[in-house]
Amino acid sequence: xxxxxxxxxxxxxxxxxxxxxxxxxxxxxxxxxxxxxxxxxxxxxxxxxxxxxxxxxxxxxxxxxxxxxxxxxxxxxxxxxxxxxxxxxxxxxxxxxxxxxxxxxxxxxxxxxxxxxxxxxxxxxxxxxxxxxxxxxxxxxxxxxxxxxxxxxxxxxxxxxxxxxxxxxxx
Amino acid sequence: xxxxxxxxxxxxxxxxxxxxxxxxxxxxxxxxxxxxxxxxxxxxxxxxxxxxxxxxxxxxxxxxxxxxxxxxxxxxxxxxxxxxxxxxxxxxxxxxxxxxxxxxxxxxxxxxxxxxxxxxxxxxxxxxxxxxxxxxxxxxxxxxxxxxxxxxx
Numbered sequence: 001x002x003x004x005x006x007x008x009x010x011x012x013x014x015x016x017x018x019x020x021x022x023x024x025x026x027x028x029x030x031x032x033x034x035x036x037x038x039x040x041x042x043x044x045x046x047x048x049x050x051x052x053x054x055x056x057x058x059x060x061x062x063x064x065x066x067x068x069x070x071x072x073x074x075x076x077x078x079x080x081x082x083x084x085x086x087x088x089x090x091x092x093x094x095x096x097x098x099x100x101x102x103x104x105x106x107x108x109x110x111x112x113x114x115x116x117x118x119x120x121x122x123x124x125x126x127x128x129x130x131x132x133x134x135x136x137x138x139x140x141x142x143x144x145x146x147x148x149x150x151x152x153x154x155x156x157x158x159x160x161x162x163x164x165x166x167x168x169x170x171x
Numbered sequence: 172x173x174x175x176x177x178x179x180x181x182x183x184x185x186x187x188x189x190x191x192x193x194x195x196x197x198x199x200x201x202x203x204x205x206x207x208x209x210x211x212x213x214x215x216x217x218x219x220x221x222x223x224x225x226x227x228x229x230x231x232x233x234x235x236x237x238x239x240x241x242x243x244x245x246x247x248x249x250x251x252x253x254x255x256x257x258x259x260x261x262x263x264x265x266x267x268x269x270x271x272x273x274x275x276x277x278x279x280x281x282x283x284x285x286x287x288x289x290x291x292x293x294x295x296x297x298x299x300x301x302x303x304x305x306x307x308x309x310x311x312x313x314x315x316x317x318x319x320x321x322x323x324x
Contacts (some may be wrong), residue, residue, distance in 0.1 A: 022205060030196055047200060054204050054208050120186075165184050
């Protein structure tokens with residue numbers, strides 16, 4: 001079955017249709033979670049942040065009909081929720097990601113650790129754009145709308161982040 | 172992910188980022204989120220008279236109204252009397268009030284009594300030096316010339 005287009009999904013969400021919320025989770029749930037982990041810094045807070053987003057969507061109700069880009073709207077909502085969660089826990093947002101359940105091969109383990117460390121050393125704004133673009137799968141236009149910056153700013157911020165990662169991995 | 176105009180060395184970093192193991196939501200995460208959605212949807216469908224918040228607000232509003240009504244009722248039942256402490260003051264104030272009423276018959280009795288209390292209170296003021304300090308009061312006292320009359324009101 002093909003998933004409903006955004007406009008149809010928005011209509012379902014605004015009409016408080018439970019199936020629309022399930023479809024939204026199936027479409028963006030995992031990506032939302034990955035980005036939330038990157039921003040909030042822990043699995044537990046990411047769990048809660050994603051839940052906060054869905055509860056906020058239910059409460060928004062009719063107002064959702066004014067949303068033009070559902071994906072950017074949802075990720076912007078997630079970003080606020082994850083930052084709020086991180087602040088409530090008095091933790092620095094965008095901490096290094098917790099270890100995955102997947103264990104990389106031994107020969108690549110060092111590389112994976114170095115990559116995570118390099119990622120953790122990036123400034124918060126750059127880690128955020130990497131999380132949105134790589135982990136969330138957002139285009140630069142969607143990242144820009146989520147972050148409230150221009151698409152050029154989002155793209156150049158991402159490029160600086162990747163350059164810094166390259167330098168950190170070399171050093 | 173859209174193709175990015177990155178040079179090859181950066182593309183390689185980007186590919187490593189995309190391929191790295193990432194934390195995925197637990198199996199029950201979807202159920203947990205959907206349970207929260209169902210709760211919120213149910214709360215939205217509950218009529219206002221069945222919502223806890225409505226009754227909480229009504230209880231607070233009723234308590235506030237009762238409090239104000241009690242205050243107004245007590246005030247109406249027990250109007251504050253104007254009186255000075257000390258033996259014999261009641262008689263003296265009553266005499267002064269009667270005299271004021273004679274002089275100004277148009278003045279209500281209650282106001283005449285209030286004026287009498289004010290007069291007696293002013294008459295009983297004792298001139299006293301200001302306590303030590305560098306405030307405006309201390310400065311005024313310092314500037315008073317010897318023999319200047321005390322202002323007692």
